Amino acid sequence: MEQEKTNRDAYPTVSGVGDSRKVGMSTFLIHGKAQTARWDFSHHTVPPLSSSVTYRLDSAERGGRGFLQFGRRPDEDAAPVYIYDRLDEPTRSILEDDLAKAEGGEVCCTFSTGMAAISAALGVLLKPGDHIVAYGTIYGCTYSLLTRWLSRLRIATTFCDFTDLAAVRAAIRPETRIIYAETPGNPTMEIVDLGALCALRDEVNASRPADRTVHVIIDNTFASPYCQRPLEWGADMVVESLTKNICGFGTDMGGAVICGKRYEEDLFMYRKDFGGVLSPKSAWAILVYGLSTLTLRAKRQIDTAFKVAEFLEQHPKVAKMHYPGLRSHPQSLLAEKQMRSTLGTFAPGTLLYFETREDGDEPTRARRLINWAATHSYCITLAVSLGNIRTLIEAPGIMTHSALPSEAQKRARIAPNGIRLSFGLEKAEDIIYDLRDGLAQM
Numbered sequence: 001m002e003q004e005k006t007n008r009d010a011y012p013t014v015s016g017v018g019d020s021r022k023v024g025m026s027t028f029l030i031h032g033k034a035q036t037a038r039w040d041f042s043h044h045t046v047p048p049l050s051s052s053v054t055y056r057l058d059s060a061e062r063g064g065r066g067f068l069q070f071g072r073r074p075d076e077d078a079a080p081v082y083i084y085d086r087l088d089e090p091t092r093s094i095l096e097d098d099l100a101k102a103e104g105g106e107v108c109c110t111f112s113t114g115m116a117a118i119s120a121a122l123g124v125l126l127k128p129g130d131h132i133v134a135y136g137t138i139y140g141c142t143y144s145l146l147t148r149w150l151s152r153l154r155i156a157t158t159f160c161d162f163t164d165l166a167a168v169r170a171a172i173r174p175e176t177r178i179i180y181a182e183t184p185g186n187p188t189m190e191i192v193d194l195g196a197l198c199a200l201r202d203e204v205n206a207s208r209p210a211d212r213t214v215h216v217i218i219d220n221t222f223a224s225p226y227c228q229r230p231l232e233w234g235a236d237m238v239v240e241s242l243t244k245n246i247c248g249f250g251t252d253m254g255g256a257v258i259c260g261k262r263y264e265e266d267l268f269m270y271r272k273d274f275g276g277v278l279s280p281k282s283a284w285a286i287l288v289y290g291l292s293t294l295t296l297r298a299k300r301q302i303d304t305a306f307k308v309a310e311f312l313e314q315h316p317k318v319a320k321m322h323y324p325g326l327r328s329h330p331q332s333l334l335a336e337k338q339m340r341s342t343l344g345t346f347a348p349g350t351l352l353y354f355e356t357r358e359d360g361d362e363p364t365r366a367r368r369l370i371n372w373a374a375t376h377s378y379c380i381t382l383a384v385s386l387g388n389i390r391t392l393i394e395a396p397g398i399m400t401h402s403a404l405p406s407e408a409q410k411r412a413r414i415a416p417n418g419i420r421l422s423f424g425l426e427k428a429e430d431i432i433y434d435l436r437d438g439l440a441q442m
Ligand SMILES: Cc1ncc(COP(=O)(O)O)c(C=O)c1O
Pocket: 113, 114, 115, 116, 139, 182, 186, 219, 221, 222, 240, 241, 242, 243, 244, 253, 254, 255, 385
């Protein structure tokens, strides 16, 4: 921390004790000792939970310097001039430095939620008349953001199947500025070939002027940086919900954009002006409890996902199983190439998707299994979200992806009898016990 000497060092601390000026206890309880060496970042083992909306600036010149520097954060060894929480703040900055490294990026800008991060990534790149090519298999609220809100700004989106790169190529227009995807796809666990997608972008950009280039944005919420780092494959920006795997305990919401330095100023300016900042208290929890345990949690959840996927794949009441770790997954080789843990091992993610075998057209078994889990299961909770210490079950067609009209769901291969499971930290055998029991009742 930069410590500039001020005449506040001479202030007495409390009424009756000081030598040159007396302040009342009420004043003292607000200001305390005016300068304290207790605020010592460099010797903490746990980052301090900083919680100050505004910052004392020492002098007008230092304040001016802070405003001038804003949006171009000095490297992490230099102390920034903090001004106001919505601009920048210490606990959040520490989380951002760590997250940028986890994703292999130069810069991270956090937001209050994953959706705020996605809105910002799109917001800094787009203007009216631009066009997006998006994967049809995406989170329902992202679909809604693109179709309900961005369309009002004359920003059109073409949805297509990103497992077929010819379809992506065909959808690109001269006005296209963004190629947007999730991989593994939510909820079907289809894999988008990141290297091939970025090569397609490079090919398109080769004949474009610098201000009309196409950017690849990847939502890495499902995989988390433990399983996959899209920037290493050439993506321009990673967006993710910190609410999920990274927070990990289901206690705090957050979002992040991680990218190269060239987007830094726009992202921080956008966050300042649209205001969706991550609360320092949430940043602290995500940093101290979430990020630090990500590797441990993800390893355990992947082990569980393998075991449960193998169990469900063999079950007579399961018609289709989608887990990128299984040989039966149509893109298992691509998954094995692309989804590598930070330890170098195959890391096919902590979720799976399956379809129940139904007797007719109605998803009767799927609904009964979900409702059975809600009322009878000990360790499977009916709830949306993912990346929690609890195992969560949901029906994407009527829950997380209900914003997609039925035609769009069909195109995205989201089946009415589809069920998504996100693994927690329970023992795999206990989850299998509950699923076996539930399926036996169907
Ligand atoms: C893939 C994906 N991206 C983004 C989001 C949005 O995150 P948040 O709920 O933190 O806004 C979600 C939420 O479920 C998600 O599943």
